[in-house]
Amino acid sequence: MRPTHSGGAQPIDLPRVLAAKQRGEIGRQRIDNAAHELQPLHAPPAN
Known part of the structure; x- marks a missing residue:
């Protein structure tokens, strides 16, 4: 599959x-x- 640049x-x-x-x-x-779903919303992402 080729990406169509025509959009x-x-x-x-x-x-x-x-x-x-x-x-x-x-x-x-x-x-x-x-x-993100496993962690609370107020907690920063663990990266």
Whole structure:
């Protein structure tokens, strides 16, 4: 699968994917989300 630069395939997903790449990896984002749910909201993320 090649990423379409025209932005017609999934324009809504593009910003989300770009933001995920800025943070690191899309796979790690899932782990971060799971870690946030395990910890209290007021606690800082354990990285």
